[in-house]
Amino acid sequence: MADDNLAELGVAAAAAAIRDGDTTSESYTSALLRRARENADLNSFITIDDSAVLAAAGDADKARAAGSDAPLLGVPLGVKDSYATRGLRTTLGVETLADFEPGDDAVVVGAIKDAGGIVFGKNNLVEMSFGLTGSNRRYGQVKNPYAPDRVPGGSSSGSAAAVSARIVPAAFGGDTVGSIRVPAALCGVVGFKPTTGRWPGRGVAPISHTLDTTGILARDVEDCALIDRIVTKETGPPPSDRSDLTGARFAYAPRQYLELVDPETESSFREALRRLRDAGAEVAEIDLGDDFSALADRTTWNVFFREARDAVSKFLRDNGFPVSFEQIYDDLKPELREVWSHLVLPTGAGFLAQGDYDATLSIDRPELQRRFGEVFTRQGFDALILPTTPCPAPLIDRQAKFTVAGEEVSDLFLAKNTVPASGAGLPGISIPLGLTGNGLPIGIEFDGAPGHDRALLDLTRRAQAVLGTLPAPV
Numbered sequence: 507m508a509d510d511n512l513a514e515l516g517v518a519a520a521a522a523a524i525r526d527g528d529t530t531s532e533s534y535t536s537a538l539l540r541r542a543r544e545n546a547d548l549n550s551f552i553t554i555d556d557s558a559v560l561a562a563a564g565d566a567d568k569a570r571a572a573g574s575d576a577p578l579l580g581v582p583l584g585v586k587d588s589y590a591t592r593g594l595r596t597t598l599g600v601e602t603l604a605d606f607e608p609g610d611d612a613v614v615v616g617a618i619k620d621a622g623g624i625v626f627g628k629n630n631l632v633e634m635s636f637g638l639t640g641s642n643r644r645y646g647q648v649k650n651p652y653a654p655d656r657v658p659g660g661s662s663s664g665s666a667a668a669v670s671a672r673i674v675p676a677a678f679g680g681d682t683v684g685s686i687r688v689p690a691a692l693c694g695v696v697g698f699k700p701t702t703g704r705w706p707g708r709g710v711a712p713i714s715h716t717l718d719t720t721g722i723l724a725r726d727v728e729d730c731a732l733i734d735r736i737v738t739k740e741t742g743p744p745p746s747d748r749s750d751l752t753g754a755r756f757a758y759a760p761r762q763y764l765e766l767v768d769p770e771t772e773s774s775f776r777e778a779l780r781r782l783r784d785a786g787a788e789v790a791e792i793d794l795g796d797d798f799s800a801l802a803d804r805t806t807w808n809v810f811f812r813e814a815r816d817a818v819s820k821f822l823r824d825n826g827f828p829v830s831f832e833q834i835y836d837d838l839k840p841e842l843r844e845v846w847s848h849l850v851l852p853t854g855a856g857f858l859a860q861g862d863y864d865a866t867l868s869i870d871r872p873e874l875q876r877r878f879g880e881v882f883t884r885q886g887f888d889a890l891i892l893p894t895t896p897c898p899a900p901l902i903d904r905q906a907k908f909t910v911a912g913e914e915v916s917d918l919f920l921a922k923n924t925v926p927a928s929g930a931g932l933p934g935i936s937i938p939l940g941l942t943g944n945g946l947p948i949g950i951e952f953d954g955a956p957g958h959d960r961a962l963l964d965l966t967r968r969a970q971a972v973l974g975t976l977p978a979p980v
Contacts, residue, residue: 512537513672514978517581517729520675521622524570524580525951531570531580531624536565538582538626541673547653549646552587553595554627562582562624569622576622577736584668584677586663587628588635588711589615589720590825594625598711599633601644601835602829609826612709614678614720614737621736626674630664634818634834635680635713636842637661638688638920639905643839647902650693651979652947656899659689659920662723666693669723670979676724676733682713683806684924686721687936691894691949692920694938694976696729696809697723698963701956702931705737714813716867717806717928726975727967728938734963746964749889749971756952757887762794763923768897768910770942775893778939778950782891785972792885794877798926801877805870806929811849812858812866826939875930875956882955882974888965892923894949923951933959935966938976 507529515534517525523529535566539556559582566580590596590608595604615625628650632641640648640663648663650656651671658667662679666689669677677684690697698721703719712718722733731745758779762770783789795801819831835846849856858866881887896919900908907915927934932953939950952969954962 507533509537509540513541515675516536516725517578517583517675518732519859520581521578524566525575531563531566534580535559535582535624535626538673541671543628545651545671545673548649548667548671549630549909550648550664550671550673551584551620551627552597552599552630552645552664555594558594559624559626568625569971570844571732574622577732578618579622580624581622582624582626582674583618584626584627584629584665584674585615586662586665586677586679588592588680589678590709591615591625591628594628595867597645599631599635599642599645600834600837602833603827604644606828608709613706614710617737617739629662629677632661632663633838633842635682635685635711636662636845638684638917639902640664640667640689649902650899652694652941652945653899654901655901656946657692657893657902659692659904661685661898662689665723666690666695666697669693669695669725672978676722676729679721680710680725681719681721681928682717683810683928684921686723687894687924687934687949688920690723690936691951692899694941694947694979695723695725696727696730696938696970697721697936698727698734699927699934700734700959701933704933704957704959709825712817715814716809716811716815717931718817724955727935727963727970730935731963731967732958740960742960745967749968750786751782751968751972754787754965754968755887756782756787756789756889756891756892757792757881757885758789758891759792759794762798762926763892765799766896766911766913766915767893771893771895771897771948774940774948777951779891781972782969789932792881796879798877801870802926802929805866805874806925808858808863808866809871809929811856812863814846814850815852865879871929874926878932878953878955887928889952889954889962892951892953894923894951895920896922898942898946898948927951927953931956933962935962937966937970937973939973941976
């Protein structure tokens with residue numbers, strides 16, 4: 507099989523090809539390493555140990571010859587560099603950890619290795635996962651494979667870019683306010699944020715224990731579902747092979763999710779509504795309330811910044827990282843250090859008072875969850891659908907401030923539509939919807955009821971069959 511054909515294989519297809527003897531793990535891995543070298547200017551990886559990856563592939567081929575049928579046998583996957591990886595440096599995107607190699611794997615990494623998977627390398631990310639554009643002072647700006655002058659999204663920037671560029675079939679990320687779904691949308695891949703708490707987070711650098719979740723980026727929903735079954739060790743009936751949407755019920759909320767939106771993004775989204783209806787789904791407009799966006803923003807950002815210091819300090823201490831929170835803070839890029847000084851440090855003017863934090867968790871968050879509960883429980887919708895990001899990827903040299911529909915916005919605007927599901931702890935999946943006139947990906951997100959991840963994955967798989975996939979970046 508030619509290198510280009512091998513690189514196009516998804517996770518399930520690659521595992522089957524290795525298992526059936528159509529290729530070897532060593533051949534597949536070698537093809538991906540060549541792709542990584544050819545696309546090195548994307549800065550999608552901080553670390554790749556070629557010799558270790560090839561040795562692991564050789565071991566997988568020996569295991570296959572000995573009769574192993576592990577579900578991911580010999581398949582290399584990318585891992586965001588916020589995940590601890592035993593014997594492979596883990597930087598969290600900061601200079602102070604440039605040479606640190608943990609003694610243990612994150613739980614998710616261990617699960618993948620137990621299933622026969624291989625850690626291909628550590629994906630580039632925004633420093634400490636604080637940011638949405640892929641900018642990293644020490645390890646370089648990650649670039650969008652569809653347009654290298656555009657941002658890839660963040661904070662799981664390198665994970666999305668590597669999957670989009672066909673360097674790996676899937677890569678792990680983390681999502682607190684949209685850090686999987688935003689880069690998935692901007693890079694034209696699938697990004698799955700599980701229900702908060704569904705996937706183990708131990709060994710992964712945190713921001714907020716209330717909001718954080720590990721997750722996966724791939725090129726189709728089927729591969730996300732496969733990884734989900736392996737990580738959660740869930741048993742039960744196999745996924746359905748149903749491909750139609752007859753009987754599916756989708757809600758959309760234009761007042762909340764289309765208030766300020768790029769015209770091409772809105773046009774593509776409304777065309778998707780028509781195509782879903784034509785495929786047999788019911789699609790109905792709903793309204794989540796005048797104060798919904800303010801409620802979602804207040805809930806999510808209050809928790810995001812208020813929990814960061816304690817979460818990071820505990821993680822460094824519990825996982826044997828040889829630095830303190832203060833050392834991390836002192837070495838941050840100036841713009842991020844200013845944000846932390848104002849909002850993350852207890853001495854900051856914007857640090858949330860204990861009473862306000864308690865009210866966020868006891869009043870605001872339950873109300874946000876109640877609003878979503880109305881959609882899924884009382885009204886009986888299977889998913890809420892929305893444009894994942896309100897606009898395509900902005901230019902790298904204008905990433906801090908750019909214009910959408912004539913209005914200037916900041917980089918935080920990229921997470922405007924992903925924030926509500928994060929605040930409520932919902933599962934969410936972004937899938938590719940199409941390309942703009944100048945070739946930039948647009949994503950559509952499907953949010954589901956908490957704990958109904960497998961049903962959401964199956965529904966979104968069927969929606970992807972209707973909406974199609976994107977051509978590979980040239």
